[in-house]
Amino acid sequence: MNTGQVRDWVRAAKHIAVLTGAGMSAESGVPTFRDSQTGLWAKFDPQQLATEEAFRANPSMVWDWYAHRRQAIAKVQPNAGHRALAGFAKRHAGRLTLITQNVDGLHQRAGSEAVLALHGNIAQDRWLDTPRACCNAHAVAAGSPPYCDRCGNMRRPAVVWFGEPLPQSVFAQAEQAAQHCELMLVVGTSGLVYPAAGLARSARGRVAIVNPEPTALDDAADAVLHGTAAKLLPVLLED
Numbered sequence: 650m651n652t653g654q655v656r657d658w659v660r661a662a663k664h665i666a667v668l669t670g671a672g673m674s675a676e677s678g679v680p681t682f683r684d685s686q687t688g689l690w691a692k693f694d695p696q697q698l699a700t701e702e703a704f705r706a707n708p709s710m711v712w713d714w715y716a717h718r719r720q721a722i723a724k725v726q727p728n729a730g731h732r733a734l735a736g737f738a739k740r741h742a743g744r745l746t747l748i749t750q751n752v753d754g755l756h757q758r759a760g761s762e763a764v765l766a767l768h769g770n771i772a773q774d775r776w777l778d779t780p781r782a783c784c785n786a787h788a789v790a791a792g793s794p795p796y797c798d799r800c801g802n803m804r805r806p807a808v809v810w811f812g813e814p815l816p817q818s819v820f821a822q823a824e825q826a827a828q829h830c831e832l833m834l835v836v837g838t839s840g841l842v843y844p845a846a847g848l849a850r851s852a853r854g855r856v857a858i859v860n861p862e863p864t865a866l867d868d869a870a871d872a873v874l875h876g877t878a879a880k881l882l883p884v885l886l887e888d
């Protein structure tokens with residue numbers, strides 16, 4: 650199966666769903682969970698920091714760890730693959746739904762709008778406990794983490810932690826897109842993480858994989874293209 654064939658599918662599809670994973674950002678140099686464990690953080694296990702339990706037990710330490718990761722991510726740039734997706738969506742309003750497992754925010758920085766971020770966005774915060782009447786932007790006091798100066802409710806990174814469910818409405822929209830698309834591009838994901846991988850398996854239309862290595866979803870695909878997002882997406886999505 651060649652690139653030209655998938656490009657024809659892109660051109661013909663009224664609606665395209667794109668599901669991206671860590672490989673999407675590989676050429677941007679986004680440090681992975683493990684790679685970002687430098688300096689004083691090297692001795693901590695991310696699986697033990699990225700939980701609500703850890704945050705409640707030691708909010709300032711977990712907040713500082715996220716601040717460290719945010720700084721690392723702020724230094725990298727979206728790549729040609731991110732830009733190709735944003736450009737296509739702009740030129741073809743309403744034809745492309747972008748679903749990502751990445752929390753790095755690079756799709757958004759490349760100009761993609763309405764990104765369905767299944768695991769949240771590391772650049773954003775939200776309230777730890779259900780916000781009370783007093784918890785609003787004016788009440789946020791600086792701190793590590795910032796908190797509501799009236800009730801003490803803390804801000805936490807707006808990412809999905811281990812043991813937490815995916816945001817329901819975001820996932821429902823992703824499922825809708827999968828079930829209505831004529832083509833799904835699965836980019837830079839191992840296909841091992843559920844329920845995200847289930848989206849590709851439930852896709853109504855054709856499925857094309859873009860990844861340098863074989864993935865666990867190749868058996869469910871109509872086409873498998875071996876290459877990176879930054880190299881292949883600009884070719885597949887050009888007009």
Ligand SMILES: [Zn+2]
Pocket residue numbers: 781782783784785788797798799800801802
């Ligand atoms: Zn409050």
